[in-house]
Amino acid sequence: KAGVTQTPRYLIKTRGQQVTLSCSPISGHRSVSWYQQTPGQGLQFLFEYFSETQRNKGNFPGRFSGRQFSNSRSEMNVSTLELGDSALYLCASSLDLGPLRFFGQGTRLTVV
Amino acid sequence: GEDVEQSLFLSVREGDSSVINCTYTDSSSTYLYWYKQEPGAGLQLLTYIFSNMDMKQDQRLTVLLNKKDKHLSLRIADTQTGDSAIYFCAEIGSSNTGKLIFGQGTTLQVKP
Numbered sequence: 330k331a332g333v334t335q336t337p338r339y340l341i342k343t344r345g346q347q348v349t350l351s352c353s354p355i356s357g358h359r360s361v362s363w364y365q366q367t368p369g370q371g372l373q374f375l376f377e378y379f380s381e382t383q384r385n386k387g388n389f390p391g392r393f394s395g396r397q398f399s400n401s402r403s404e405m406n407v408s409t410l411e412l413g414d415s416a417l418y419l420c421a422s423s424l425d426l427g428p429l430r431f432f433g434q435g436t437r438l439t440v441v
Numbered sequence: 442g443e444d445v446e447q448s449l450f451l452s453v454r455e456g457d458s459s460v461i462n463c464t465y466t467d468s469s470s471t472y473l474y475w476y477k478q479e480p481g482a483g484l485q486l487l488t489y490i491f492s493n494m495d496m497k498q499d500q501r502l503t504v505l506l507n508k509k510d511k512h513l514s515l516r517i518a519d520t521q522t523g524d525s526a527i528y529f530c531a532e533i534g535s536s537n538t539g540k541l542i543f544g545q546g547t548t549l550q551v552k553p
Binding site for chain 2: 333335360362364371372374377379384385387419421423428429430431432433434435
């Protein structure tokens with residue numbers, strides 16, 4: 330059974346640009362959550378989607394947005410990139426509210 | 442608010458047992474987790490425990506939960522060099538399930 334797939338694995342963007350990251354959950358999983366990992370702030374929750382609806386949102390500015398498609402794949406978008414957005418972005422998938430949450434390998438975003 | 446605390450570093454000798462500790466503040470936590478992160482990789486789910494359990498054992502891993510003190514520990518028996526990684530404790534916060542609250546991570550160094 331394939332795991333959580335995140336693409337791309339690495340990205341380099343310039344300040345002011347926007348970026349879209351993709352996450353394909355484990356087959357049959359309908360919940361996708363996104364997290365940002367930085368050395369200074371650690372792992373912080375961005376948002377959670379279930380059945381194409383945002384169910385939960387973390388404390389991030391409106392430049393961070395996401396969506397989920399009918400096949401449960403999710404994308405997150407960051408507009409007007411800042412240097413501080415450089416981070417590892419991780420996506421987690423789960424069936425629903427059950428305990429098992431599996432993470433992808435992450436997308437390493439570098440903003441220059 | 443919800444908070445999870447871990448010590449930052451632990452060094453052990455190969456073959457010894459490792460014990461990684463974690464404290465949390467949310468008394469309404471339903472599940473508590475241990476994740477492992479190797480360099481350049483995503484988060485690997487090691488084990489989890491339901492909040493009404495005291496202990497869970499899975500091969501070399503033993504999780505102990507003291508709900509009264511809000512203390513969680515992970516014991517790794519016969520620690521190997523391949524266990525060197527960062528270990529994260531996490532809980533499902535009470536305010537909205539689906540959102541994982543992570544500790545800062547404990548770097549485990551295993552010396553041969």
